[in-house]
Amino acid sequence: MNQEYDLTEPIKAYDYFLKDAYHDAVCNFFDGLTTKNNIDIAANELTVAELNKYRNKIDQTKNKISGQKGLRGFVIFMIVAFFLAALITLFVTIANFKWWLILIIVACLGAGVGFIFLSKNLKKKIQKVEEALAKLQKRADELLSEARSQMQPLNDDYDWNIPAKILTDTIPLIKMDQYFDQNKFYYLKKKYGFSENEDNISSLFVQSGSILGNPFLVERNFVREIRNHVYTGSITIHWTTWVGSGKNRHMITHTQTLTASVTKPRPEYFNETWLVYGNEAAPRLSFSRSPVEASKYDDKQLKKYVEGYEKSLDKKIKNRSLSAKPLTMMGNTEFEALFNATNRDNDVEFRLLFTPLAQKNMLNLLRNKQSGFGDDFQFIKNKELNYIKSAHMQNADIDGDPERFNNYDYQAARKFFINYCDRYFANFYFDLAPLLSIPLYQQHMAFEEIFKGTVDPNLTSFETEVMANRFDQSNFKHADSSTPAILKREFIRRNGDKGDMVNIHAHSYKSIPHTELISKMGGDGHMHQIPVVWYEYIPLEKVTPMAVQECHTTQKKFSYNIQNQALRDFLSRLSEKGIIIYQKGLVSFLPRNNVSSYDSNELNNYLEKENN
Numbered sequence: 001m002n003q004e005y006d007l008t009e010p011i012k013a014y015d016y017f018l019k020d021a022y023h024d025a026v027c028n029f030f031d032g033l034t035t036k037n038n039i040d041i042a043a044n045e046l047t048v049a050e051l052n053k054y055r056n057k058i059d060q061t062k063n064k065i066s067g068q069k070g071l072r073g074f075v076i077f078m079i080v081a082f083f084l085a086a087l088i089t090l091f092v093t094i095a096n097f098k099w100w101l102i103l104i105i106v107a108c109l110g111a112g113v114g115f116i117f118l119s120k121n122l123k124k125k126i127q128k129v130e131e132a133l134a135k136l137q138k139r140a141d142e143l144l145s146e147a148r149s150q151m152q153p154l155n156d157d158y159d160w161n162i163p164a165k166i167l168t169d170t171i172p173l174i175k176m177d178q179y180f181d182q183n184k185f186y187y188l189k190k191k192y193g194f195s196e197n198e199d200n201i202s203s204l205f206v207q208s209g210s211i212l213g214n215p216f217l218v219e220r221n222f223v224r225e226i227r228n229h230v231y232t233g234s235i236t237i238h239w240t241t242w243v244g245s246g247k248n249r250h251m252i253t254h255t256q257t258l259t260a261s262v263t264k265p266r267p268e269y270f271n272e273t274w275l276v277y278g279n280e281a282a283p284r285l286s287f288s289r290s291p292v293e294a295s296k297y298d299d300k301q302l303k304k305y306v307e308g309y310e311k312s313l314d315k316k317i318k319n320r321s322l323s324a325k326p327l328t329m330m331g332n333t334e335f336e337a338l339f340n341a342t343n344r345d346n347d348v349e350f351r352l353l354f355t356p357l358a359q360k361n362m363l364n365l366l367r368n369k370q371s372g373f374g375d376d377f378q379f380i381k382n383k384e385l386n387y388i389k390s391a392h393m394q395n396a397d398i399d400g401d402p403e404r405f406n407n408y409d410y411q412a413a414r415k416f417f418i419n420y421c422d423r424y425f426a427n428f429y430f431d432l433a434p435l436l437s438i439p440l441y442q443q444h445m446a447f448e449e450i451f452k453g454t455v456d457p458n459l460t461s462f463e464t465e466v467m468a469n470r471f472d473q474s475n476f477k478h479a480d481s482s483t484p485a486i487l488k489r490e491f492i493r494r495n496g497d498k499g500d501m502v503n504i505h506a507h508s509y510k511s512i513p514h515t516e517l518i519s520k521m522g523g524d525g526h527m528h529q530i531p532v533v534w535y536e537y538i539p540l541e542k543v544t545p546m547a548v549q550e551c552h553t554t555q556k557k558f559s560y561n562i563q564n565q566a567l568r569d570f571l572s573r574l575s576e577k578g579i580i581i582y583q584k585g586l587v588s589f590l591p592r593n594n595v596s597s598y599d600s601n602e603l604n605n606y607l608e609k610e611n612n
Contacts, residue, residue, distance in 0.1 A: 007173060008357065010436040011364045014429060015371050018171065025170045026421040029162070030414055037153035044150045044410040051143040054136055061133045065126060147408040154413070158402035159555045160584040163424040164207060173212060173442075174432070179584045180208040180217060185460045188215050192278035192384045196461050199507070200224045202487045203465040204271065205399050211432070212442060216277040218398070218431065219462065222269065222469065224486050224507075229266035233532035234259040239524035260518035260530040267509055267537055269484050273396070275388040275431045281440045282353045287344035288380040291391075292337070292366075296374070302334070309337035316342060335359040338366045338375065353440055361437035365430075372430040379434050388431055396427040402555045457491045457500045459586070464489045464548050467588040468504045470581045475590060476504050478540040482511035490543075499549025499600040501591075506544065509537040547574075548588040549600050553608045558582040567606040574598050582607075 007013050034041070148155075164176035177184065188194035192215075197203065205220040236257050244250055297305055310333045317327050328347055330336050335354070339362055344350045354362070366375040377390035397404075397420070404420065407413035435441055457464075468476065468487045477485035485506040492501045514536055517529040551558075561567060562580065571578050571589065580589040587607060591598070 007171075007436050008439045008442060009361060009364075010429075010433045011361070011368055011371055014433075018429070019371075019425075022167065022170045022425045023418070023422055025166050026163075026418050029166055030417050033154055033157055034410075034414075037157055039154050039410060040150060041410050044147060047143055047147045047150060048409045048411075051140060051147060054140040054143060058133065058136050058140060061129060061136060065129050065133065144408060151408050151410060151413065154410075155406045156556045156559065158405045160402060161400055162402070163400050163421045164209075166421065167425060167428070168209075174209060175211075176207065176209040179586060180206045180460050180462050182456065182458060182460055184208050184215055184217075185462070186456075188217065188276075188278055194276065194278065194385060197221060197465075199488055200486060202469060203462040204469050206460075206462045206466055207398065211277075211435070214277065214279045214441070216275060216432070216435075217462075218273070218275050218393075218428070220271060220273045220398070222484070222486065223272050224267050224269050226265050227268050228263050229268075230261050230263050231532050231534040232259055232261045233518070233530050235528060235530050237522045237524060237528060239522075254523060256523045258520050258522055258528055258530055260520055260532055262516050262518065262532050262534050264534045265537070266535065267483055271394070273389070273393045273398075275390075275393070275435075277386040277388070277432075277435050278384055279386065279435075279441050280384055281438075281443075282346070282349035282381075283384050285344065285346040285349035285353065286382050287341040287350065288378070289339055289341040290378050291375045292340050306334050306337045309333070313337075313342065330354070330359070332356070332359050332363075335363055338363060341379075353438055355439065358438045358440070361439075362434070365433050365437055372426070372433060377431075377434060386435060388434055390431050393427055393431050396423070398424060398427060400424070457502075458494055458496075458498055458550070459500050459548055461489045461491075463586060464500065464502055464546075464588075467548050467581060467583065467586055468546060470583060470588075471579070471590070473506070475577070475579075476506035476542060476544050477508045478506065478510075478542040480510045481508035481540055483509045483537070485542075492545075495547065495549065495598070496600040498551075498604070499547060502546050502548060504544045504546050506542045508540045508542075510540055511535040511537055545591050545593070546588055547591050547598070548586060549603070550585060551582070551587045551604050551607050552585055553582075553604075555582065557609070558587075558607055561607055561609060564606060570603065570606065574603075 161176070161178060167174060168176045185194075194217075200223060202222045203219060204222050205218075207218040209216055234257055236255060238253060238255050240251050240253050242249060242251055310329075313329060313333075313336060317329060327342060327344070330351070336342075339354075339359075341350070365372060368374060373390065373392040376392055377388055380387040380389075405413065405417050407416065465487055468489070473485055473487075476487055485508040488505045488507065490503040490505055492503055495501050512535065513533055515531050515533050518532055519527050520530055522528050553561075562582075568578070571580060574591050575589045576592045577590060580587055587603070
């Protein structure tokens with residue numbers, strides 16, 4: 001599908017055609033992959049149906065075995081009980097002979113022997129059922145292998161960026177890049193003032209693109225922040241007091257738990273996802289807004305909230321009337337109340353940006369939870385850069401890893417693929433929706449310039465860190481680390497015109513326990529020392545070389561060619577561990593210490609060659 005859509009009313013566009021258009025495109029794409037790889041759907045359905053039948057039999061057989069083993073356990077218990085009863089009765093008989101005690105002994109022994117035969121019979125039955133279970137499991141494994149074989153061509157053909165590619169095919173106004181390249185980074189940096197992440201932030205995922213040439217970037221980062229943490233400790237004390245007098249005098253025992261705390265700095269780690277968008281419209285305007293609880297109100301509650309907000313805003317306006325950046329209230333007080341961007345520093349450009357249509361769009365977005373996610377986003381504008389942080393995007397699955405789509409069951413695979421892509425589109429589209437709600441942003445068509453210099457890296461720090469984070473962290477972080485590591489790129493040199501040699505600096509901490517004694521008065525009138533254990537975090541750093549480069553291949557060709565023995569020999573000369581990571585047209589590996597350079601074209605020749 002290649003059709004231009006009007007996005008000036010984003011909620012309406014999503015409801016009336018975009019949602020269905022993307023869904024249909026996803027279905028057509030999957031069906032096209034099915035046809036391309038000659039998947040016999042009917043044969044797979046029969047195999048899966050038979051597999052499920054055997055799995056049901058396996059579950060029933062396991063339940064039967066479990067029941068029989070439980071019964072045999074009870075029988076063994078009864079054997080022990082009867083023989084124990086016979087033994088006890090025997091001792092009683094020796095001490096005080098009674099003829100009826102002999103009958104009890106004989107009965108217990110007889111019952112015990114009977115239960116022994118029953119136990120042996122149950123054991124034989126269990127063995128037979130277990131043999132039947134083994135045969136069922138063997139057949140189920142064969143069917144699973146057959147189903148995987150039937151689906152193997154399709155599983156091999158999944159690639160990175162499929163949901164993003166379908167999005168661009170569906171909505172050509174939104175261009176999704178294969179990866180965040182150096183040109184796009186320099187464009188954002190030189191034109192809009194975008195900068196690389198700070199040392200406490202490492203990129204886990206990036207997706208760049210543009211809307212009518214205006215660049216955007218979705219980045220998921222691994223963030224470290226040093227925050228004060230409260231450590232607590234406690235002791236329990238006991239003491240006694242005497243009360244009363246004479247015969248009524250008695251002792252009372254008291255118990256008290258004394259607690260104490262110390263506050264110390266501690267590194268804390270979390271993921272954070274932002275959308276960054278560059279646009280020249282309203283270039284002198286900055287503001288920020290956060291979600292407003294009032295967006296959840298019904299009409300009556302909202303009216304009351306807006307009236308109260310209008311009064312408080314009127315006071316704020318009067319207080320700012322003499323400032324260098326005066327504030328005037330918009331005619332649409334509901335928009336003022338729900339968007340709540342009163343810290344704007346250029347009222348003229350704010351009004352230029354938020355026309356009546358933009359206000360209408362924004363209110364539809366904030367109050368609409370049927371189509372989207374309602375008011376769940378922060379919106380920060382800093383001159384020509386816009387930042388969106390939405391709650392729904394923080395845990396959204398957006399990397400499109402092809403491994404997620406692998407399945408032995410065609411119908412389950414189709415359902416998962418379509419649902420995944422539909423969720424991807426909804427998550428991504430409603431991150432863009434606050435920006436699409438502003439028609440002026442769609443009237444500024446930018447054209448990316450080439451700023452690339454001759455001594456600069458071939459690849460951005462963002463994508464390089466993403467590739468580093470694809471490795472297990474044990475490859476980078478210090479052996480004494482008690483915390484995760486923040487991985488940062490240090491550019492060393494280019495390797496040809498497609499790759500870079502870099503150092504990955506892994507910043508982590510070693511935790512050292514300390515015990516601090518805090519004095520506190522107890523109810524017994526004495527001072528007590530309360531131990532509080534806290535941890536000191538000592539910074540650690542380890543530097544590991546890494547090679548990264550472009551490789552214009554697919555996941556399917558990469559997975560096939562990586563098995564080539566010549567390529568394995570080539571990698572063994574370059575990499576001590578022989579591990580190579582592929583993602584979105586990029587590859588990386590950890591070179592040996594004595595490898596200062598290598599022929600990146602030779603590596604690409606191995607990885608990009610056609611699979612015959």
